[in-house]
Amino acid sequence: MGTGTSTRNLQTKEQIRASIIDAALKLFLSNGYEHVSMRKIADVIQYTPTTIYHHFQNKEELLQELFHIGFAKFNRTIRAVFYESLEQTGEQRLSAMLLAYIEFSMDEPQHHQLIFHKFIDRVLACMQTAPESMDKESYEGMFLLMQTVKALVAERERDGDGGDGESLTDVTEAAIFLWTAVNGYTNMFFPLHRSVEREWRRQHAERFVDQLLRGVLY
């Protein structure tokens, strides 16, 4: 039976696959994922639409590839902020990471939409068990974010009035709650904030994060 493919062919196959992704990414970033079509990609790479189906099972799988790219970029951003703010207080670090989260969504609205609208279920699955289909770098940011929240919540739990005995806050749950809230903010304001200047946007986000951590009422 043999391996069936020569080295040279494997190379060009990888190249075509790469060019498909590249073309899809181009269309996706300029028009949003809903305007990515197999025929448009085919036009760009100068092949017929059918050829794409020899490299991806279907459109969903191709979009998933774009999701991976965007999610990896997102996670590298968050991760970088984490390591840059190691000597700051926990609260400052958390705040910086959440702001980076928000800024990414504003700077990369297309990626944000794909990640947090279309593939939100995959992100959630990612958080529960580390996926073996991704390398660590591609999801570590989210883990570091969770870890930072957990550490901070646990710390406050210890320092607070120790009368309550057992911890009444589930730190994991608290972290997820915080995440959902921040994600809600990005979802709500990413269509609105696009027309607004960067500095104003950042200050707005800072006030949000601040109120979130301190509570809306207290």
Added chain:
Amino acid sequence: MGTGTSTRNLQTKEQIRASIIDAALKLFLSNGYEHVSMRKIADVIQYTPTTIYHHFQNKEELLQELFHIGFAKFNRTIRAVFYESLEQTGEQRLSAMLLAYIEFSMDEPQHHQLIFHKFIDRVLACMQTAPESMDKESYEGMFLLMQTVKALVAERERDGDGGDGESLTDVTEAAIFLWTAVNGYTNMFFPLHRSVEREWRRQHAERFVDQLLRGVLY
């Protein structure tokens, strides 16, 4: 020139319009708005697709009609909770309203998706100026929710350590922040919570609202 339409025809025209909406709503509620197609609607109402275009300019306008129906239902729900909890404390009332918000999203996932994903910009526009295309009942819930938050935030502002002088919290902004956070919660968990029993879901939502109002850290 004349009015051009007899009374009897106006009636049947309204009836057809109603049957279109009815069919669209049926398809929408069982399959989600993405699976609503002009031809499927036409099949159900026993007309050709073209006929629909004599009652609605395009699909978007038809979906907008479904949005209005869902948003009105949503607002009546929130409004009812407001008036039912008038003798409770402000915080209890706010909590009850936010929980109703979350429960609506879980009970009516299709409506939630249409309102808070596809037409979120229209909701935001709604909050800034009352739309004359809708009757008061159809958006009052959101206003009452905002009002409740504002009142509560303003109250805490007064009661708190008065050392700060001027109010450092913009109550409108605080209300919107709270709203985005709650909406983020519903967006995140409405795919997850569907498989989970109602009571568990409610308690989960209660913990979220509680942490949100008190702050994740304090």
Added chain:
DNA sequence: ACAGTTTTCTTAACAGTGTTAACTAATTAT
């Protein structure tokens, strides 16, 4: 009652979408 106007609805098509079966051309393995 008849002619003319208006409204209502259909037929047929256009321009897209994702996807697949069947076929050809080229490359590789034995």
Added chain:
DNA sequence: ATAATTAGTTAACACTGTTAAGAAAACTGT
């Protein structure tokens, strides 16, 4: 050189929203 595998194309299927043009029915004014 022959057989097997791979790469790529053509052509079609079953959908999608939308529209131009025409037919049929209903209503209007005389």
